[in-house]
Amino acid sequence: MSAGAYLDNSATTRPTPAVVTAVQQALAEGFYNPSSFYAPAVAARKRLDDCRGALQGILGAHRAVFTSGGTEADNLAILGRMGKTRRKCRVLYTRAEHPAVAEACKSLAKEHEVLEIPLRPEGTLDLEALAGMLTPDVRLICVMQVSNEVGSIQPLREVYALRDRLCPDAAVHVDGVQGFLRVPFKLMGELDTYAVSAHKIHGPKGAGALAMGKGVRLSAQAHGGGQEEGLRSGTENTPGVAGLHAAIQGFPASHLMRALKLRLLDGLRQGVQELEVNGLDPAGPSACDHILNLSFPPVRAQTLMHALEGEGVYVSHGAACSSRRRSPSATLSGMGLSRERQDSALRFSLSPYTTEEEIDAAVAACVRAYRALKPYTRR
Numbered sequence: 447m448s449a450g451a452y453l454d455n456s457a458t459t460r461p462t463p464a465v466v467t468a469v470q471q472a473l474a475e476g477f478y479n480p481s482s483f484y485a486p487a488v489a490a491r492k493r494l495d496d497c498r499g500a501l502q503g504i505l506g507a508h509r510a511v512f513t514s515g516g517t518e519a520d521n522l523a524i525l526g527r528m529g530k531t532r533r534k535c536r537v538l539y540t541r542a543e544h545p546a547v548a549e550a551c552k553s554l555a556k557e558h559e560v561l562e563i564p565l566r567p568e569g570t571l572d573l574e575a576l577a578g579m580l581t582p583d584v585r586l587i588c589v590m591q592v593s594n595e596v597g598s599i600q601p602l603r604e605v606y607a608l609r610d611r612l613c614p615d616a617a618v619h620v621d622g623v624q625g626f627l628r629v630p631f632k633l634m635g636e637l638d639t640y641a642v643s644a645h646k647i648h649g650p651k652g653a654g655a656l657a658m659g660k661g662v663r664l665s666a667q668a669h670g671g672g673q674e675e676g677l678r679s680g681t682e683n684t685p686g687v688a689g690l691h692a693a694i695q696g697f698p699a700s701h702l703m704r705a706l707k708l709r710l711l712d713g714l715r716q717g718v719q720e721l722e723v724n725g726l727d728p729a730g731p732s733a734c735d736h737i738l739n740l741s742f743p744p745v746r747a748q749t750l751m752h753a754l755e756g757e758g759v760y761v762s763h764g765a766a767c768s769s770r771r772r773s774p775s776a777t778l779s780g781m782g783l784s785r786e787r788q789d790s791a792l793r794f795s796l797s798p799y800t801t802e803e804e805i806d807a808a809v810a811a812c813v814r815a816y817r818a819l820k821p822y823t824r825r
Contacts, residue, residue: 450758450811451804453710456594456624456737456795457762459648461689468692469650472685480682481673490684497691498655504694505622505631505640507657511674512687515654516623516643517546522656522677523619523639524550526664527586528558535585538563540571540600541780542593547621548776551588558585565780568726569598576605580612587618591625595777595793596725597737599629617662623654627697629734638662644686648797649693653686701798703735710794710805711738717813718742724783724791736797741783741790742816744823751792753815759808762793 452460461469472493478484480491494512501510513519524547528537539551540563551560561579564572571589580587587609589600602620609616617638625631626642636659644653656677658664670679711728714721724739726732742750747763754761778788794808 450760451800451808452760453794453796453800453804453808454760454762455797455800456646456793458645458651459797460799461645461650462648462693462696462799464696465649465689465692469685469689472688476684476688478684480684481671493691494682494684494687497687497694500691500694501642501655501657504627505637505657507637507640508660509662509675510655510657511677512682512690513654513656513678514652514683515645516544516621516641517654518678519641519643519654519656520544520546520619520621521550522664522667523641524586524588525553525667526677527617527619527639528554529665529667530663531558531585534558534583536561536579536581536583537586537588538576538579538584539588540590541565542569542571542595542598542600542777543588543590544594544621544623547588547590547619551586559583563589565777567781569593569596569724569777569781570600570726570732571605573601573604573608577608577612580608580616582613582615584613584616587616588621589618590621590623591631592629592734592737593725593777594624594737595775596739596781597728597734598726599625599732599734601732602631624737625734627694628703628736636660639664642690644690644693647693647697648799650686650689653683653690655690698798701735703796703798703800706796706800706802706805707735707738707794709802710809711740713806713809714740714812717809718816720744722787724778724781724787736795738794738796739778740792740794741787742792742812743786743790745816745819746789746823747792749819749823750790750812750815753819754808754811757807757811757815759811761808762795763791 478487640657645651722741
């Protein structure tokens, strides 16, 4: 980007040149149906399996099925798990969950007891409260790996340990959309289900996956030709999967996201005395490298965001999927933040390709816009 800054990478990322090439080649040359039996179709099938193998290797999974993205993967994990259940059970999800998880869980409320796990003030789930909710009839626990709004890394090992001790028959579903490849995912035991989205890691939109552990049984949510082990019928999106594989292969092993995130924070703190950090200490080990949520009271986030847009700086007010809704953020309200602090909160999200120039441009634009808007803001 020649001017300004794109700091909304948790909403979507720019596909890399390698990803674009992989998608184009799959469209132009590898267009064959992977369910057919002649050589070019078998080659298309192999490309699917190569990506599947990469996912399984990274996550320690036994299987993986391709989906249209994180939302479908989450729904397949949740509704597919509960579709195998005939008796009334308890389903748990955190207050911080993406709507793909939260709404899927809420849709089960007529047949099951669906409960929300509360958050601590820094945005991580309350482990003590969770322990009190883990009864033998718990069937499913849904926890995102990384908060898409404030960047808090959830204590997954502790969640699995509590599950193993208090309700070993329950499954844990992890929404890994904001964590995959950016935050290490290592469990003491085997995972149950884990959702991935390509366009969050510089891959194409319309491609994702659900990784599964050994012995996981789900019911299909779409019926047809029986592709993807019968769990996701329909001709596979070979160009999308090719792009996902290229994104995985090309994702930088090292990057400067944490240093740049702290550079952004330091610059804004110097220029905006009223600045407030939402979430964990951004320099701490449980804060991810790529997400920073800040409040600019008393200026409303929407007003500041549009002023930044005029300078070519792109950020978001909360999660992109919910940014057009007028209701308060479930995550920020669950953390106990005041309405003014919620209303003035902006999310800055980086990628491995974010530059120092973008960070410095964002700082300068934010400080200018804030100082210009503050005198005209009513409290």
